[in-house]
Amino acid sequence: MKKIQILGTGCPKCKKLAENAKEAISGLDGEFEVVKVTEINEIMKFGVMMTPALAVDGQVKITGKVPSPDEIKKLI
Numbered sequence: 001m002k003k004i005q006i007l008g009t010g011c012p013k014c015k016k017l018a019e020n021a022k023e024a025i026s027g028l029d030g031e032f033e034v035v036k037v038t039e040i041n042e043i044m045k046f047g048v049m050m051t052p053a054l055a056v057d058g059q060v061k062i063t064g065k066v067p068s069p070d071e072i073k074k075l076i
Contacts (some may be wrong), residue, residue, distance in 0.1 A: 001031040002076060007043045007060075008054035017066045021054065024072035033065040033076075053075075 004021050008014025018036060025032040037043055037055075046055060050064035054075065061075040 001033055003057050004032055004034045004076070005046075005055040005058070006034065006036045007046060007048050007055060007063075008051040009038055009040065010036075011042075011051070013066050017052040017054060020066060020069045021072055024069040024076065028073060028076065 004025065006018045006021060007028055008017065014036075018034065021034055025034070029040065037046075043051065043053070046053065046058075046060050047074060048060060048063050052066060053063040054061050054067065062071075067075070
């Protein structure tokens with residue numbers, strides 16, 4: 001199972017990233033878990049200074065912007 005992590009404090013961009021991630025995985029085969037990481041200290045452990053950010057299996061793939069569902073599919 002792949003773990004998709006949305007790193008952000010709950011701002012509108014963070015919520016949009018979560019929506020786009022869910023849309024992206026809905027068309028893919030396999031098992032996915034979407035987890036929201038909202039605690040600043042946890043986000044900083046990823047080395048992220050700008051949110052929103054997307055991590056796949058603990059590896060940060062994108063920071064500071066909201067990728068489209070198609071872009072997210074490529075990152076997964």
